[in-house]
Amino acid sequence: MKLQLIRNATLKLHYAGRTVLIDPYLAPKHSLPSFTGRSPNPMVELPVGIDDILEGVELVIVSHLHDDHFDSVAMERVPKHLPLFCQPGDEATIREAGFTNVTPLTESDLGGADVDAPRGQSRAWAGG
Numbered sequence: 001m002k003l004q005l006i007r008n009a010t011l012k013l014h015y016a017g018r019t020v021l022i023d024p025y026l027a028p029k030h031s032l033p034s035f036t037g038r039s040p041n042p043m044v045e046l047p048v049g050i051d052d053i054l055e056g057v058e059l060v061i062v063s064h065l066h067d068d069h070f071d072s073v074a075m076e077r078v079p080k081h082l083p084l085f086c087q088p089g090d091e092a093t094i095r096e097a098g099f100t101n102v103t104p105l106t107e108s109d110l111g112g113a114d115v116d117a118p119r120g121q122s123r124a125w126a127g128g
Contacts, residue, residue, distance in 0.1 A: 006053060007046055008068050019056040023063055024074035026050050032067060041068065050077050060084040065093060 002014040009023040030040035046053065050073075060082050062070045075097040078084075086094055088104040095102050 006048075007042060007044060009063070010053075012053065012057070018058055020059045020061060021053070021057045021078070022061045023069040024053070024060065024078055025068050025071050026053070026073040026077060027067075027071045028073075032071070035068070054078065057082065062086045062090065062094065065090050070094075 001016075004012040004014075006012060006025075008025050010025045011022040013020040013022060025042065026046065027042055029042055029045040032041045034040055054077065057078075060078055062084060064070075064087060078099075080098045080100055082099075083101045083103065084094060084099050085103050085105050088106060091102045091104045
């Protein structure tokens, strides 16, 4: 297993010969407003190009729809045919962006893991 931190919450996971992109946040440095009033976001450039990030990706996971987890650049650049998993309630917005293979995950889909995911907040894994 190889887990690569791209930036912020964006991760690329290589596991069992498969590649998963998690929370793609692909906007250029300082192209979005500040979240805290201090500095435009993202605060750093991507460490590699978007094409390199997307290379080999077979599945996308979007934890929630905050811009720093799934931004407009990701909505534009991530291939629309890839399987994309999200939390229930986010699938309509993601489909409206043109994604065709969107599946909301529920607790039962996760083998009974206790997932606490208040709307609009990051997921907190409580068990597994």
